Amino acid sequence: MEQKNSYEKIYDIVKQIPRGTVATYGQVAALAGNKRWARVVGYALHVNPDPEGIPCYRVVNREGRVSEAFAFGGENRQIGLLEADGIEVKDGCVDLSKYQWRKEIF
DNA sequence: AACGTGACTACGG
């Protein structure tokens, strides 16, 4: 018995985010099936059962701002990982215009 | 079963 498609789908989307790219909650939610899942996406990442397989640090809000209540390691950890991916982070902000994943399809 | 909360987004004033 599997958990459920909802969260699994969200995790699958996040896992598919290519290196050096970021995605917004709304985008992940839209790709998962419903844009209104933005909050659910946040919760799904909050429970983050596999932080090593699910790069939740590549998921940012609509502003391109990273989460304040980041879970595994701290926000500083997320910024470090993003920079390691080749993403420029400014005060916890990412330039979505340059790094947002497949924003074209949006 | 119902209310409240939350890593969100969008619209209105």
Added chain:
DNA sequence: ACCGTAGCCACGT
């Protein structure tokens, strides 16, 4: 342009 409120979905108490 900024701040406040509304909408949506899932989970915990």
